[in-house]
Amino acid sequence: MTELDLETLKYPIGKFKAPEVFTSEYFLNKIEEIASFPERLKKEVIHFNDEKLDTEYRPGGWSVRQVIHHCAESHMNCFIRLKWALTENNPIIKPYDEKLWCELPDNLKMPIEPTLSLLEGLHFRLAYLMKSLSEADLEKSFIHPENNSEIRIKQIIGMYAWHSNHHLAHITNLKKHKNWD
Known part of the structure; x- marks a missing residue:
């Protein structure tokens, strides 16, 4: 497997890119x-x-089961980080x-x-909260200590939409590759 093939398997929809301009249409989408x-x-997975759940989506990658549980863990962290950014400076x-x-x-x-049930409730809450944000709320931020970067709520919305689609593409691409449809 070439490095290019591995990169495509790792990032089937590409890496996250924030838009130049954040519009209300962007946020709604x-x-x-x-x-x-x-x-x-x-x-895709129900x-x-x-055997399928324990199949890695790429060589050396996580299994489908791990990807599903990871999404819940990552998105729970997103929810908590949003709450912190909205309530602390x-x-x-x-x-x-x-x-x-x-x-x-x-x-x-x-x-x-x-985990699928957890994601259903969690994403309902995430979307509900995100739909209620004001322009000022979208500018609120938190600091990520690993690289000391300031991340704004308006970036988080796009990042977690991408994260959802990114991991879903891991699963759908594996299904196509394995002819599991």
Whole structure:
């Protein structure tokens, strides 16, 4: 496998790029992508057996099961970070090691149904909260200590819509590659 092939498998929809200008149409589209993610994900994986769930989406990558659980963990962190940014003045958030989290027993063996249910409720709350944000709220931010970067709420909305679509593409591309349709 070439480096280019591996990069395409890692980033099937490309890397996240924030728009030059954040418009209300952009936010509405991204919030809709976030709101619809749990249903789109469930549609792709609900009938997977353990063998399919435990298949890596790329060589050396996570299994489908790990990807699903990772999405819930990442998006829970997003929700908490949004709340901090909305209620504190530019807080420093706590990072987590997503690779180590994905190696814990729940990520490796737990059924996906509870996580799919969690994502449904979580994404409803994320979209509800995001739809209620004012222009001033969109400018609020937090500090990510790993690179000391300031991340604004308006960036988070696009980032997590991308993150949802990114991991969904891992699964749909694997299904196509394996002829699982």
